[in-house]
Amino acid sequence: MTEKIATIEDVARHAGVSIATVSRAVHKPDVVSEATREKVQTAIAATGYTANVMARNLRLNRSGMILLLVPDIGNPFFSSILSGIEKGASQAGYNVLIGDTQNDPEREATYAAYLRSNQADAMILLNGRLPAPLAKAPVNATPPVVIACERIPGCALPTVIIDNDQASFVATRHLLDLGHTRIAHISGPSGNILTTDRVGGYRRALKEAGIAPEQSLVYRGDFSIDSGIAAGRALLADEKTRPTAVCCASDGMAIGVIVAAKEYGLRIPEDLSVVGFDDIPHAAAYDPPITTVRQPRRRLGEQAIKLLLDRLGSKTPFVNNDDGPVIVPTELIIRQSTGPCPKP
Amino acid sequence: MTEKIATIEDVARHAGVSIATVSRAVHKPDVVSEATREKVQTAIAATGYTANVMARNLRLNRSGMILLLVPDIGNPFFSSILSGIEKGASQAGYNVLIGDTQNDPEREATYAAYLRSNQADAMILLNGRLPAPLAKAPVNATPPVVIACERIPGCALPTVIIDNDQASFVATRHLLDLGHTRIAHISGPSGNILTTDRVGGYRRALKEAGIAPEQSLVYRGDFSIDSGIAAGRALLADEKTRPTAVCCASDGMAIGVIVAAKEYGLRIPEDLSVVGFDDIPHAAAYDPPITTVRQPRRRLGEQAIKLLLDRLGSKTPFVNNDDGPVIVPTELIIRQSTGPCPKP
DNA sequence: AAGCTCTGTGTAAACGTTTTCATTTTGAAT
DNA sequence: ATTCAAAATGAAAACGTTTACACAGAGCTT
Numbered sequence: 001m002t003e004k005i006a007t008i009e010d011v012a013r014h015a016g017v018s019i020a021t022v023s024r025a026v027h028k029p030d031v032v033s034e035a036t037r038e039k040v041q042t043a044i045a046a047t048g049y050t051a052n053v054m055a056r057n058l059r060l061n062r063s064g065m066i067l068l069l070v071p072d073i074g075n076p077f078f079s080s081i082l083s084g085i086e087k088g089a090s091q092a093g094y095n096v097l098i099g100d101t102q103n104d105p106e107r108e109a110t111y112a113a114y115l116r117s118n119q120a121d122a123m124i125l126l127n128g129r130l131p132a133p134l135a136k137a138p139v140n141a142t143p144p145v146v147i148a149c150e151r152i153p154g155c156a157l158p159t160v161i162i163d164n165d166q167a168s169f170v171a172t173r174h175l176l177d178l179g180h181t182r183i184a185h186i187s188g189p190s191g192n193i194l195t196t197d198r199v200g201g202y203r204r205a206l207k208e209a210g211i212a213p214e215q216s217l218v219y220r221g222d223f224s225i226d227s228g229i230a231a232g233r234a235l236l237a238d239e240k241t242r243p244t245a246v247c248c249a250s251d252g253m254a255i256g257v258i259v260a261a262k263e264y265g266l267r268i269p270e271d272l273s274v275v276g277f278d279d280i281p282h283a284a285a286y287d288p289p290i291t292t293v294r295q296p297r298r299r300l301g302e303q304a305i306k307l308l309l310d311r312l313g314s315k316t317p318f319v320n321n322d323d324g325p326v327i328v329p330t331e332l333i334i335r336q337s338t339g340p341c342p343k344p
Numbered sequence: 345m346t347e348k349i350a351t352i353e354d355v356a357r358h359a360g361v362s363i364a365t366v367s368r369a370v371h372k373p374d375v376v377s378e379a380t381r382e383k384v385q386t387a388i389a390a391t392g393y394t395a396n397v398m399a400r401n402l403r404l405n406r407s408g409m410i411l412l413l414v415p416d417i418g419n420p421f422f423s424s425i426l427s428g429i430e431k432g433a434s435q436a437g438y439n440v441l442i443g444d445t446q447n448d449p450e451r452e453a454t455y456a457a458y459l460r461s462n463q464a465d466a467m468i469l470l471n472g473r474l475p476a477p478l479a480k481a482p483v484n485a486t487p488p489v490v491i492a493c494e495r496i497p498g499c500a501l502p503t504v505i506i507d508n509d510q511a512s513f514v515a516t517r518h519l520l521d522l523g524h525t526r527i528a529h530i531s532g533p534s535g536n537i538l539t540t541d542r543v544g545g546y547r548r549a550l551k552e553a554g555i556a557p558e559q560s561l562v563y564r565g566d567f568s569i570d571s572g573i574a575a576g577r578a579l580l581a582d583e584k585t586r587p588t589a590v591c592c593a594s595d596g597m598a599i600g601v602i603v604a605a606k607e608y609g610l611r612i613p614e615d616l617s618v619v620g621f622d623d624i625p626h627a628a629a630y631d632p633p634i635t636t637v638r639q640p641r642r643r644l645g646e647q648a649i650k651l652l653l654d655r656l657g658s659k660t661p662f663v664n665n666d667d668g669p670v671i672v673p674t675e676l677i678i679r680q681s682t683g684p685c686p687k688p
Numbered sequence: 689a690a691g692c693t694c695t696g697t698g699t700a701a702a703c704g705t706t707t708t709c710a711t712t713t714t715g716a717a718t
Numbered sequence: 719a720t721t722c723a724a725a726a727t728g729a730a731a732a733c734g735t736t737t738a739c740a741c742a743g744a745g746c747t748t
Contacts, residue, residue, distance in 0.1 A: 055402050364730095367706055395705075
């Protein structure tokens with residue numbers, strides 16, 4: 001059926017040299033004589049030899065694999081981050097193994113074990129939580145782990161994030177500048193650091209403008225369109241207490257709010273201003289195009305893998321004591337879903 | 345720094361048995377005595393032993409890895425397919441390694457080499473093209489490869505797809521049923537089998553309705569929103585030759601067409617009906633909600649991995665001679681972007 | 689001509705498993 | 719008690735590499 005796959009021994013025999021020489025000819029060409037190098041080359045070509053990567057890795061005690069933990073691959077938000085990571089990794093000769101944790105601590109633990117069992121050389125966490133086995137590691141042990149997207153408070157591992165607090169502040173500020181004073185915020189799920197930070201920025205902006213925070217104007221969602229619709233329906237139901245602007249922690253929820261607003265016959269932005277977060281491709285093509293905080297997702301990924309490879313290459317420990325997390329800048333993209341506060 | 349990781353030898357020493365016994369205690373518990381089994385268990389716990397997967401795989405001559413070739417991870421379309429594949433694979437104890445080929449034949453070849461070099465046990469192709477090294481394999485060699493999403497004509501490998509021709513036929517048919525006769529089609533890029541099949545279904549529906557095909561009504565896009573906008577602007581520019589309905593090969597392009605239509609002041613669906621393809625989450629939340637062909641992406645992934653695991657487990661050859669490709673059903677989801685043909 | 693240093697190559701160990709085969713122990717049957 | 723089969727274990731080979739070490743020969747310097 002499948003013809004036997006050529007090993008280094010076949011090549012050696014074919015070239016009339018030892019397997020050591022074959023190995024050297026491939027990996028340290030300068031240490032082998034011109035003549036033999038050529039013999040080996042032709043032997044490799046003749047046998048169709050491809051090194052058995054597993055044997056090689058066993059010997060070298062590495063896996064060439066970088067493990068990427070994401071809470072949900074199904075979520076397109078991660079796609080471009082992923083794309084940035086994969087690009088950098090593959091350039092450095094690493095493969096990216098994606099672990100879909102589904103927010104399940106058990107799965108996180110399973111994947112974290114890959115580091116111990118030599119299935120992965122390093123790990124990037126996109127899920128905002130340190131897997132249990134890692135959390136209880138000795139203090140001065142620095143596992144080859146980098147954190148991206150969701151910072152983990154109190155964790156000294158290298159981290160690359162956006163300034164969620166500030167980004168949310170700027171978004172809210174934009175609405176304030178337009179004259180709005182009743183501004184609602186639709187947040188992510190509780191317990192999520194993104195939620196904390198973004199709600200924080202929203203509150204800070206209000207406070208700075210001298211506006212008293214109103215509990216009923218902060219509504220909890222889960223980043224999805226559907227949760228945005230639900231939030232919108234709830235927030236906009238009562239004509240009297242209705243806000244004139246909504247600041248959302250995701251574009252999906254912003255779209256949801258707009259859907260709900262249209263159900264109530266509200267016009268965007270004349271009757272209600274809505275700002276999103278992320279700047280997914282669909283934000284620009286929506287009706288109306290959505291004002292949003294652009295998150296440089298690809299750069300986030302690129303930075304994360306860079307941080308990782310730098311450490312991995314130079315044996316620098318995986319800590320981030322003094323310099324703090326790497327912050328990649330966000331940008332408020334103003335489109336047509338926000339406008340001046342309607343006159344009463 | 346990092347404490348030495350425990351090997352099977354450490355466990356053996358700790359339990360006072362041979363390494364062979366440790367291995368057996370773990371993998372064939374029934375062949376080892378109750379007493380030693382327990383000794384080994386406690387030794388494992390005490391040493392914190394985790395088997396070195398690479399050594400194990402080298403010995404077993406497998407990698408536990410399934411390679412998934414996608415043209416672009418950044419494209420959210422693949423996320424749920426991926427999710428379905430990952431679920432099935434991980435249940436069967438396999439990991440999924442994603443290879444982002446960027447439609448680059450060279451990268452495809454690189455990844456295909458993973459099969460030879462024992463970095464992957466099997467492969468799933470989502471990119472509609474057989475990597476070069478595979479294509480020129482001997483006739484009766486059946487590499488462990490499964491094809492999904494984009495069928496490869498003349499390739500006998502197991503395949504799971506939707507019936508693109510039929511799905512496109514049904515979508516066009518829907519517009520015909522609404523009384524439209526000037527129906528445009530925005531296709532995918534040329535050379536893509538999806539394009540061929542979907543254009544085919546569109547033409548077939550028109551022909552069956554006795555409508556002469558019109559070259560200028562078929563416009564080529566690339567599945568993106570932007571290409572939909574461009575197509576829309578071109579198709580709708582001339583008020584006289586303007587179609588009353590557009591059938592798109594992706595939801596993104598449908599959204600693009602709607603954006604363009606609104607630029608011309610056209611109302612959807614009163615002035616123009618638009619139907620999409622895929623049923624991405626945003627299709628339902630768009631304004632108006634988009635009529636589209638739902639593609640069961642997760643099931644597509646699940647079927648693909650099932651096909652693969654069945655073959656892999658039973659040593660059934662990877663061919664698909666008689667039974668043909670597995671077809672997963674699509675569904676036309678009728679929303680508010682399509683309506684009766686406007687009276688002239 | 690003897691001693692060097694290089695250069696190039698081969699031998700064999702090592703990486704951490706699993707598994708074949710041989711050997712020992714157990715326990716039942718005689 | 720002796721024999722035998724079955725059960726449990728250990729020794730060692732094997733998986734395919736890389737690399738430390740040893741060694742041979744070539745070209746120098748004395």
